[in-house]
Amino acid sequence: xxxxxxxxxxxxxxxxxxxxxxxxxxxxxxxxxxxxxxxxxxxxxxxxxxxxxxxxxxxxxxxxxxxxxxxxxxxxxxxxxxxxxxxxxxxxxxxxxxxxxxxxxxxxxxxxxxxxxxxxxxxxxxxxxxxxxxxxxxxxxxxxxxxxxxxxxxxxxxxxxxxxxxxxxxxxxxxxxxxxxxxxxxxxxxxxxxxxxxxxxxxxxxxxxxxxxxxxxxxxxxxxxxxxxxxxxxxxxxxxxxxxxxxxxxxxxxxxxxxxxxxxxxxxxxxxxxxxxxxxxxxx
Amino acid sequence: xxxxxxxxxxxxxxxxxxxxxxxxxxxxxxxxxxxxxxxxxxxxxxxxxxxxxxxxxxxxxxxxxxxxxxxxxxxxxxxxxxx
Ligand SMILES: C[S@@+](CC[C@H](N)C(=O)[O-])C[C@H]1O[C@@H](n2cnc3c(N)ncnc32)[C@H](O)[C@@H]1O
Numbered sequence: 001x002x003x004x005x006x007x008x009x010x011x012x013x014x015x016x017x018x019x020x021x022x023x024x025x026x027x028x029x030x031x032x033x034x035x036x037x038x039x040x041x042x043x044x045x046x047x048x049x050x051x052x053x054x055x056x057x058x059x060x061x062x063x064x065x066x067x068x069x070x071x072x073x074x075x076x077x078x079x080x081x082x083x084x085x086x087x088x089x090x091x092x093x094x095x096x097x098x099x100x101x102x103x104x105x106x107x108x109x110x111x112x113x114x115x116x117x118x119x120x121x122x123x124x125x126x127x128x129x130x131x132x133x134x135x136x137x138x139x140x141x142x143x144x145x146x147x148x149x150x151x152x153x154x155x156x157x158x159x160x161x162x163x164x165x166x167x168x169x170x171x172x173x174x175x176x177x178x179x180x181x182x183x184x185x186x187x188x189x190x191x192x193x194x195x196x197x198x199x200x201x202x203x204x205x206x207x208x209x210x211x212x213x214x215x216x217x218x219x220x221x222x223x224x225x226x227x228x229x230x231x232x233x234x235x236x237x238x239x240x241x242x243x244x245x246x247x248x249x250x251x252x253x254x255x256x257x258x259x260x261x262x263x264x265x266x267x268x269x270x271x272x273x274x275x276x277x278x279x280x281x282x283x284x
Numbered sequence: 285x286x287x288x289x290x291x292x293x294x295x296x297x298x299x300x301x302x303x304x305x306x307x308x309x310x311x312x313x314x315x316x317x318x319x320x321x322x323x324x325x326x327x328x329x330x331x332x333x334x335x336x337x338x339x340x341x342x343x344x345x346x347x348x349x350x351x352x353x354x355x356x357x358x359x360x361x362x363x364x365x366x367x
Binding site: 137138140141142143174175176177178179180183184186187190198201203 | 315316321322323325326327329330333334342343345346347349
Protein backbone atom coordinates (compact mmCIF):
# COMPACT_ATOMS: atom_id res chain seq x y z
CA UNK A 1 0.00 0.00 0.00
CA UNK A 2 1.12 3.57 -0.60
CA UNK A 3 2.23 5.08 2.71
CA UNK A 4 1.79 8.70 3.70
CA UNK A 5 5.11 9.80 2.17
CA UNK A 6 4.24 8.05 -1.10
CA UNK A 7 0.78 9.62 -1.16
CA UNK A 8 2.48 13.00 -0.66
CA UNK A 9 4.55 12.40 -3.81
CA UNK A 10 1.34 11.90 -5.79
CA UNK A 11 -0.92 14.57 -4.30
CA UNK A 12 1.03 17.12 -2.26
CA UNK A 13 2.91 18.71 -5.17
CA UNK A 14 0.91 21.94 -4.73
CA UNK A 15 -2.87 22.41 -4.78
CA UNK A 16 -2.44 25.43 -7.07
CA UNK A 17 -0.62 23.28 -9.60
CA UNK A 18 -3.46 20.75 -9.82
CA UNK A 19 -6.05 23.53 -9.83
CA UNK A 20 -4.58 24.83 -13.09
CA UNK A 21 -5.34 21.76 -15.16
CA UNK A 22 -8.05 19.73 -13.39
CA UNK A 23 -11.75 20.69 -13.63
CA UNK A 24 -13.26 23.39 -11.43
CA UNK A 25 -13.85 21.09 -8.44
CA UNK A 26 -10.61 19.20 -8.94
CA UNK A 27 -11.72 15.66 -9.70
CA UNK A 28 -8.53 13.68 -10.29
CA UNK A 29 -10.26 10.69 -11.87
CA UNK A 30 -12.03 9.62 -15.07
CA UNK A 31 -14.96 11.77 -16.25
CA UNK A 32 -17.98 10.60 -18.27
CA UNK A 33 -18.32 12.11 -21.73
CA UNK A 34 -21.60 10.46 -22.80
CA UNK A 35 -23.36 13.74 -23.54
CA UNK A 36 -20.66 16.41 -23.47
CA UNK A 37 -17.13 17.28 -24.44
CA UNK A 38 -16.72 19.76 -21.60
CA UNK A 39 -14.50 18.54 -18.75
CA UNK A 40 -16.47 20.28 -15.97
CA UNK A 41 -19.77 18.87 -17.25
CA UNK A 42 -18.23 15.41 -17.77
CA UNK A 43 -16.97 15.32 -14.19
CA UNK A 44 -20.46 16.13 -12.92
CA UNK A 45 -21.81 13.39 -15.19
CA UNK A 46 -19.36 10.94 -13.61
CA UNK A 47 -20.51 11.89 -10.12
CA UNK A 48 -24.15 11.52 -11.28
CA UNK A 49 -23.41 7.92 -12.30
CA UNK A 50 -21.80 7.12 -8.96
CA UNK A 51 -24.60 8.85 -7.05
CA UNK A 52 -27.03 6.52 -8.77
CA UNK A 53 -24.75 3.47 -8.26
CA UNK A 54 -24.49 4.31 -4.56
CA UNK A 55 -28.31 4.73 -4.22
CA UNK A 56 -27.62 7.99 -2.40
CA UNK A 57 -30.52 10.10 -1.14
CA UNK A 58 -30.50 13.55 0.42
CA UNK A 59 -30.89 12.03 3.89
CA UNK A 60 -28.08 9.48 3.37
CA UNK A 61 -24.89 9.35 5.35
CA UNK A 62 -22.09 8.95 2.84
CA UNK A 63 -18.45 7.97 3.29
CA UNK A 64 -15.99 8.80 0.49
CA UNK A 65 -12.81 6.72 0.88
CA UNK A 66 -9.89 8.50 -0.80
CA UNK A 67 -11.83 11.72 -1.37
CA UNK A 68 -9.09 13.78 -3.05
CA UNK A 69 -9.64 17.53 -2.88
CA UNK A 70 -13.32 17.00 -2.12
CA UNK A 71 -14.94 17.18 -5.56
CA UNK A 72 -17.46 14.45 -4.78
CA UNK A 73 -18.11 15.78 -1.26
CA UNK A 74 -18.87 19.19 -2.75
CA UNK A 75 -21.13 17.66 -5.37
CA UNK A 76 -23.04 15.72 -2.69
CA UNK A 77 -23.43 18.71 -0.38
CA UNK A 78 -24.08 21.45 -2.92
CA UNK A 79 -25.68 19.80 -5.97
CA UNK A 80 -27.57 17.07 -4.12
CA UNK A 81 -28.19 18.55 -0.68
CA UNK A 82 -26.91 15.41 1.03
CA UNK A 83 -27.13 15.75 4.81
CA UNK A 84 -23.86 14.17 5.89
CA UNK A 85 -20.82 13.38 3.81
CA UNK A 86 -17.50 12.39 5.30
CA UNK A 87 -14.27 12.04 3.35
CA UNK A 88 -10.98 10.40 4.16
CA UNK A 89 -7.70 11.13 2.43
CA UNK A 90 -4.11 10.44 3.35
CA UNK A 91 -2.91 13.70 1.79
CA UNK A 92 -2.42 16.73 4.05
CA UNK A 93 -2.69 19.13 1.12
CA UNK A 94 -6.01 17.63 0.01
CA UNK A 95 -7.37 17.69 3.53
CA UNK A 96 -6.47 21.37 3.87
CA UNK A 97 -8.32 22.12 0.63
CA UNK A 98 -11.49 20.36 1.84
CA UNK A 99 -11.41 22.28 5.12
CA UNK A 100 -10.89 25.51 3.16
CA UNK A 101 -14.01 24.80 1.06
CA UNK A 102 -16.11 24.81 4.24
CA UNK A 103 -19.01 22.81 2.79
CA UNK A 104 -22.34 22.30 4.61
CA UNK A 105 -22.62 18.83 6.19
CA UNK A 106 -19.13 17.85 5.01
CA UNK A 107 -16.39 16.60 7.31
CA UNK A 108 -13.04 15.09 6.42
CA UNK A 109 -10.19 13.25 8.13
CA UNK A 110 -6.59 12.98 7.06
CA UNK A 111 -6.05 9.35 7.98
CA UNK A 112 -4.99 6.03 6.55
CA UNK A 113 -8.21 4.12 5.82
CA UNK A 114 -6.84 1.20 7.83
CA UNK A 115 -6.75 3.37 10.95
CA UNK A 116 -10.12 4.99 10.38
CA UNK A 117 -12.72 4.54 13.10
CA UNK A 118 -16.14 5.68 11.85
CA UNK A 119 -18.37 7.55 14.31
CA UNK A 120 -21.50 6.11 12.66
CA UNK A 121 -22.37 3.46 10.11
CA UNK A 122 -22.89 4.77 6.60
CA UNK A 123 -25.75 4.25 4.13
CA UNK A 124 -23.44 4.59 1.15
CA UNK A 125 -19.74 4.02 0.66
CA UNK A 126 -18.09 5.70 -2.30
CA UNK A 127 -14.50 5.29 -3.41
CA UNK A 128 -13.25 6.80 -6.62
CA UNK A 129 -9.90 5.54 -7.83
CA UNK A 130 -8.42 4.95 -4.40
CA UNK A 131 -8.13 1.15 -4.50
CA UNK A 132 -5.13 1.66 -6.80
CA UNK A 133 -3.23 2.55 -3.61
CA UNK A 134 -4.25 -0.56 -1.62
CA UNK A 135 -1.72 -3.07 -2.99
CA UNK A 136 1.93 -2.52 -3.93
CA UNK A 137 3.49 -3.92 -7.12
CA UNK A 138 5.53 -6.25 -4.89
CA UNK A 139 2.43 -7.55 -3.10
CA UNK A 140 0.67 -8.08 -6.42
CA UNK A 141 3.65 -10.01 -7.72
CA UNK A 142 3.64 -12.15 -4.55
CA UNK A 143 0.00 -13.08 -5.20
CA UNK A 144 -1.41 -11.05 -2.30
CA UNK A 145 -3.61 -8.67 -4.30
CA UNK A 146 -6.96 -10.38 -3.71
CA UNK A 147 -6.33 -10.60 0.06
CA UNK A 148 -5.43 -6.90 0.19
CA UNK A 149 -8.51 -5.83 -1.74
CA UNK A 150 -10.72 -8.17 0.29
CA UNK A 151 -9.50 -6.53 3.49
CA UNK A 152 -10.52 -3.14 2.07
CA UNK A 153 -13.97 -4.47 1.12
CA UNK A 154 -14.35 -6.03 4.57
CA UNK A 155 -13.69 -2.69 6.25
CA UNK A 156 -16.19 -0.94 4.01
CA UNK A 157 -18.69 -3.65 4.97
CA UNK A 158 -18.06 -3.09 8.68
CA UNK A 159 -18.46 0.67 8.31
CA UNK A 160 -21.80 0.42 6.52
CA UNK A 161 -25.39 -0.35 7.52
CA UNK A 162 -27.49 -3.28 6.39
CA UNK A 163 -28.86 -2.53 2.94
CA UNK A 164 -25.98 -0.19 2.09
CA UNK A 165 -24.56 0.32 -1.39
CA UNK A 166 -21.01 0.91 -2.49
CA UNK A 167 -20.22 3.01 -5.56
CA UNK A 168 -16.73 2.06 -6.65
CA UNK A 169 -14.64 3.41 -9.48
CA UNK A 170 -11.20 2.05 -10.31
CA UNK A 171 -8.64 1.83 -13.05
CA UNK A 172 -8.13 -1.70 -14.37
CA UNK A 173 -4.88 -3.32 -15.40
CA UNK A 174 -5.97 -5.01 -18.56
CA UNK A 175 -3.73 -6.25 -21.38
CA UNK A 176 -0.07 -6.59 -20.49
CA UNK A 177 2.12 -4.35 -22.67
CA UNK A 178 4.63 -6.22 -24.82
CA UNK A 179 6.54 -3.26 -26.28
CA UNK A 180 9.64 -2.40 -24.24
CA UNK A 181 9.09 1.36 -24.61
CA UNK A 182 5.51 1.08 -23.32
CA UNK A 183 6.54 -1.17 -20.43
CA UNK A 184 9.13 1.42 -19.44
CA UNK A 185 6.71 4.35 -19.55
CA UNK A 186 4.10 2.50 -17.50
CA UNK A 187 6.83 1.55 -15.04
CA UNK A 188 7.94 5.15 -14.80
CA UNK A 189 4.40 6.34 -14.02
CA UNK A 190 3.90 3.50 -11.51
CA UNK A 191 7.09 4.20 -9.58
CA UNK A 192 7.60 7.95 -10.01
CA UNK A 193 4.10 9.45 -10.05
CA UNK A 194 2.10 6.92 -8.00
CA UNK A 195 4.68 5.11 -5.83
CA UNK A 196 3.41 2.26 -3.72
CA UNK A 197 0.38 1.55 -5.87
CA UNK A 198 -0.70 -0.65 -8.76
CA UNK A 199 -3.97 -0.83 -10.67
CA UNK A 200 -6.05 -3.94 -9.94
CA UNK A 201 -7.08 -6.53 -12.49
CA UNK A 202 -10.82 -6.91 -12.93
CA UNK A 203 -10.80 -10.55 -11.87
CA UNK A 204 -9.04 -9.58 -8.62
CA UNK A 205 -11.91 -7.25 -7.72
CA UNK A 206 -14.52 -9.83 -8.71
CA UNK A 207 -12.94 -12.28 -6.27
CA UNK A 208 -12.23 -9.76 -3.54
CA UNK A 209 -15.75 -8.37 -3.06
CA UNK A 210 -16.82 -11.77 -1.78
CA UNK A 211 -18.32 -12.48 0.68
CA UNK A 212 -19.14 -8.87 1.53
CA UNK A 213 -20.60 -7.22 -1.53
CA UNK A 214 -22.76 -8.31 -4.45
CA UNK A 215 -21.86 -6.89 -7.85
CA UNK A 216 -25.07 -5.37 -9.21
CA UNK A 217 -23.75 -3.33 -12.14
CA UNK A 218 -20.36 -2.86 -13.79
CA UNK A 219 -19.56 -0.53 -16.64
CA UNK A 220 -16.14 -0.04 -18.23
CA UNK A 221 -15.07 3.34 -19.59
CA UNK A 222 -11.66 2.98 -21.16
CA UNK A 223 -12.25 5.66 -23.78
CA UNK A 224 -13.64 8.14 -21.28
CA UNK A 225 -10.40 7.93 -19.35
CA UNK A 226 -8.35 8.50 -22.49
CA UNK A 227 -10.44 11.62 -23.17
CA UNK A 228 -10.09 12.80 -19.58
CA UNK A 229 -6.30 12.53 -19.80
CA UNK A 230 -6.31 14.36 -23.13
CA UNK A 231 -8.24 17.22 -21.52
CA UNK A 232 -5.81 17.30 -18.59
CA UNK A 233 -2.78 17.29 -20.86
CA UNK A 234 -4.05 20.06 -23.11
CA UNK A 235 -4.89 22.19 -20.07
CA UNK A 236 -1.47 21.46 -18.60
CA UNK A 237 0.16 22.53 -21.88
CA UNK A 238 -2.08 25.59 -21.98
CA UNK A 239 -0.53 26.70 -18.69
CA UNK A 240 3.01 25.67 -19.62
CA UNK A 241 4.57 29.11 -19.13
CA UNK A 242 3.05 29.63 -15.73
CA UNK A 243 3.94 26.11 -14.58
CA UNK A 244 7.56 26.54 -15.70
CA UNK A 245 7.77 29.86 -13.93
CA UNK A 246 6.24 28.71 -10.65
CA UNK A 247 7.41 25.11 -10.35
CA UNK A 248 10.19 24.66 -12.90
CA UNK A 249 10.67 22.80 -16.20
CA UNK A 250 10.95 19.46 -14.53
CA UNK A 251 7.44 19.29 -13.10
CA UNK A 252 5.92 20.27 -16.42
CA UNK A 253 7.97 17.68 -18.31
CA UNK A 254 7.14 14.94 -15.78
CA UNK A 255 3.40 15.57 -15.86
CA UNK A 256 3.35 15.84 -19.64
CA UNK A 257 5.20 12.52 -19.86
CA UNK A 258 2.88 10.89 -17.33
CA UNK A 259 -0.34 12.02 -19.02
CA UNK A 260 1.03 11.02 -22.42
CA UNK A 261 1.81 7.54 -21.07
CA UNK A 262 -1.74 7.28 -19.66
CA UNK A 263 -3.34 8.30 -22.96
CA UNK A 264 -1.34 5.61 -24.73
CA UNK A 265 -2.12 3.04 -22.01
CA UNK A 266 -5.87 3.55 -22.45
CA UNK A 267 -5.56 3.55 -26.23
CA UNK A 268 -3.63 0.28 -26.20
CA UNK A 269 -5.97 -1.43 -23.67
CA UNK A 270 -3.16 -1.71 -21.12
CA UNK A 271 -5.51 0.10 -18.78
CA UNK A 272 -9.25 0.47 -18.61
CA UNK A 273 -11.64 1.93 -16.08
CA UNK A 274 -14.59 0.36 -14.28
CA UNK A 275 -17.53 1.78 -12.34
CA UNK A 276 -19.23 -0.68 -10.03
CA UNK A 277 -22.49 -0.67 -8.14
CA UNK A 278 -22.15 -3.03 -5.18
CA UNK A 279 -24.84 -4.02 -2.70
CA UNK A 280 -23.99 -5.07 0.83
CA UNK A 281 -24.52 -8.76 1.59
CA UNK A 282 -25.93 -8.42 5.09
CA UNK A 283 -25.84 -12.08 6.11
CA UNK A 284 -22.29 -13.28 5.69
CA UNK B 285 12.69 -27.53 -26.73
CA UNK B 286 14.09 -29.04 -23.55
CA UNK B 287 13.90 -27.37 -20.16
CA UNK B 288 17.67 -26.85 -20.31
CA UNK B 289 17.37 -25.03 -23.62
CA UNK B 290 14.56 -22.88 -22.24
CA UNK B 291 16.62 -22.06 -19.15
CA UNK B 292 19.54 -21.02 -21.35
CA UNK B 293 17.24 -18.82 -23.40
CA UNK B 294 15.84 -17.21 -20.24
CA UNK B 295 19.36 -16.50 -18.97
CA UNK B 296 20.14 -14.68 -22.20
CA UNK B 297 16.88 -12.77 -21.82
CA UNK B 298 17.64 -11.76 -18.23
CA UNK B 299 21.06 -10.45 -19.29
CA UNK B 300 19.40 -8.53 -22.10
CA UNK B 301 16.71 -6.98 -19.88
CA UNK B 302 18.89 -6.15 -16.89
CA UNK B 303 22.14 -5.36 -18.69
CA UNK B 304 24.00 -7.66 -16.28
CA UNK B 305 25.21 -11.21 -16.77
CA UNK B 306 22.52 -13.60 -15.54
CA UNK B 307 23.22 -15.80 -12.52
CA UNK B 308 22.86 -19.57 -12.62
CA UNK B 309 19.22 -20.57 -12.32
CA UNK B 310 16.93 -23.56 -12.20
CA UNK B 311 13.17 -23.98 -12.15
CA UNK B 312 12.97 -23.31 -8.41
CA UNK B 313 14.65 -19.91 -8.63
CA UNK B 314 12.25 -17.13 -7.62
CA UNK B 315 11.92 -14.25 -10.07
CA UNK B 316 12.33 -11.78 -7.25
CA UNK B 317 15.51 -13.48 -6.03
CA UNK B 318 16.95 -12.62 -9.43
CA UNK B 319 16.34 -8.95 -8.70
CA UNK B 320 13.72 -8.53 -11.43
CA UNK B 321 10.76 -6.30 -10.63
CA UNK B 322 7.35 -6.89 -12.19
CA UNK B 323 8.09 -4.66 -15.19
CA UNK B 324 11.40 -6.33 -15.94
CA UNK B 325 9.63 -9.68 -15.67
CA UNK B 326 7.17 -8.44 -18.26
CA UNK B 327 10.05 -7.35 -20.48
CA UNK B 328 11.64 -10.76 -20.07
CA UNK B 329 8.44 -12.57 -21.00
CA UNK B 330 7.91 -10.32 -24.02
CA UNK B 331 11.50 -10.92 -25.04
CA UNK B 332 11.05 -14.71 -24.84
CA UNK B 333 7.67 -14.59 -26.58
CA UNK B 334 9.22 -12.78 -29.48
CA UNK B 335 12.06 -15.28 -29.83
CA UNK B 336 9.69 -18.25 -29.61
CA UNK B 337 6.89 -16.67 -31.65
CA UNK B 338 4.27 -17.47 -29.01
CA UNK B 339 2.07 -15.46 -26.68
CA UNK B 340 1.31 -16.22 -23.04
CA UNK B 341 -2.16 -15.07 -21.90
CA UNK B 342 -2.07 -12.00 -19.65
CA UNK B 343 -3.72 -13.61 -16.62
CA UNK B 344 -1.00 -16.25 -16.58
CA UNK B 345 1.70 -13.56 -16.64
CA UNK B 346 0.26 -12.07 -13.48
CA UNK B 347 1.03 -15.28 -11.59
CA UNK B 348 4.58 -15.96 -12.78
CA UNK B 349 6.68 -16.07 -9.61
CA UNK B 350 9.42 -18.57 -10.32
CA UNK B 351 11.53 -19.54 -13.30
CA UNK B 352 9.57 -22.81 -13.34
CA UNK B 353 6.30 -20.85 -13.72
CA UNK B 354 7.88 -19.09 -16.66
CA UNK B 355 9.28 -22.16 -18.41
CA UNK B 356 5.91 -23.86 -17.81
CA UNK B 357 3.97 -20.97 -19.35
CA UNK B 358 6.29 -20.82 -22.34
CA UNK B 359 6.62 -24.54 -23.03
CA UNK B 360 2.86 -25.07 -22.79
CA UNK B 361 2.61 -22.88 -25.89
CA UNK B 362 5.40 -24.40 -27.94
CA UNK B 363 4.08 -26.57 -30.77
CA UNK B 364 4.47 -30.31 -30.51
CA UNK B 365 5.65 -30.35 -26.92
CA UNK B 366 4.21 -32.66 -24.33
CA UNK B 367 2.84 -30.54 -21.50
C1 LIG C 1 -6.48 9.39 -7.51
S1 LIG C 1 -6.93 10.14 -5.97
C2 LIG C 1 -8.68 10.22 -6.21
C3 LIG C 1 -9.29 11.33 -5.44
C4 LIG C 1 -10.80 11.55 -5.58
N1 LIG C 1 -11.55 10.36 -5.25
C5 LIG C 1 -11.15 12.06 -6.96
O1 LIG C 1 -11.98 11.45 -7.63
O2 LIG C 1 -10.61 13.08 -7.37
C6 LIG C 1 -6.67 8.86 -4.74
C7 LIG C 1 -7.01 9.26 -3.31
O3 LIG C 1 -6.79 8.17 -2.43
C8 LIG C 1 -6.23 8.66 -1.23
N2 LIG C 1 -5.53 7.58 -0.52
C9 LIG C 1 -4.48 6.85 -0.97
N3 LIG C 1 -4.09 5.97 -0.03
C10 LIG C 1 -4.92 6.15 1.04
C11 LIG C 1 -5.01 5.54 2.32
N4 LIG C 1 -4.20 4.56 2.69
N5 LIG C 1 -5.98 5.98 3.17
C12 LIG C 1 -6.81 6.97 2.80
N6 LIG C 1 -6.77 7.58 1.60
C13 LIG C 1 -5.82 7.17 0.73
C14 LIG C 1 -5.34 9.77 -1.67
O4 LIG C 1 -5.04 10.62 -0.57
C15 LIG C 1 -6.22 10.42 -2.74
O5 LIG C 1 -7.09 11.32 -2.14
